[in-house]
Amino acid sequence: MSASLTLFYSPTSPYVRKVMVLLHETGQLDAVRLHGVTLTPLNPSAEVNEHNPAGKIPALQLADGSVLHDSRVILDYLDQLHGGEPLIPREGAARWRRLTLASLADAVLDAAILVRYETFLRPEDKRWDDWVLGQCNKIDRALAHFEKSADELGQRFDVAAIGAACALGYLDFRITDLNWRRDYPKLAAWYSSVGQRSSLQATAPAP
């Protein structure tokens, strides 16, 4: 089929990666045309701003020209387009438990990106150690929770697992001194196992 959807895309955005992994897992890659963009909060992309006033990616343009964002809304949309088992449970306790785990993974990403901005984008004399520490503590508490929930996380490769895998992949990509595998061996084993999936292999950011 010809691509009727356009995804505003960067190969290093972990939020975009969640969408790409879902497209791989649900066999919908051919439905989406990737449109590469580059941006930061200080150097936004005029083209992205035009389609998503929040200036963020991923944003997904539909055939009628309308645009969906952010990553959670896009995941919800794309998960209803395929005929397979939903990657976001449609109802019952599983729905909110898996969405809560996915939300925790997003919180790791949000904190990691604030750390990245603080230590990379911000002028050196304006960096604030306590802020970085607060965000790193948040990441650490979340990883400790994923460690306790490793068996549950591993029950299926769905929205929760996609979120956690993309969050861990981003930590390895951008906060390379974190050494989380030492403290969280069960999580490390899970991540090593799911890391063999072609959806994660094909979407890993290049170091």
Add this chain to the structure above:
Amino acid sequence: MSASLTLFYSPTSPYVRKVMVLLHETGQLDAVRLHGVTLTPLNPSAEVNEHNPAGKIPALQLADGSVLHDSRVILDYLDQLHGGEPLIPREGAARWRRLTLASLADAVLDAAILVRYETFLRPEDKRWDDWVLGQCNKIDRALAHFEKSADELGQRFDVAAIGAACALGYLDFRITDLNWRRDYPKLAAWYSSVGQRSSLQATAPAP
């Protein structure tokens, strides 16, 4: 009925307010016990951390002890508990359009809270004007989009309208020099109109 749900709560959190407004609108206030907490990214609440490792509110504890977060997941859960018209459309184009508008409102909140942290929490000598400007530009673009979409926003008081109203309420509460009503008169008229609803009156943060 006796309250079987516990909401970790602050009267000044706009993310908590979204949940409170939905509880008002759907007649579910009695189902939830409010548990007040105080926190910032630098001074987290140990009690909140125990229930939500991301250290954020709202978090909603269910009768079985499990905890849901963040605000979007809680809204999704609570909207399936009542028997009235859903405030989050369950399917079709309306679902993703209204969730995209709600996501844009969350982006306004996220940016406004980063501005608040930068100008209130961070030591003065470590503040970075370009960062504040980048976040304010994001807010401005989003408000311009809501201005263009004011008629659409006003079609019903649902997840999109709740998000937009709580975002505008937070701007009035914390970024008092923004003067957004001058530039966005249709949005101001809409906000003035929905501001009469008891759900918004009862949940407005005290100045």
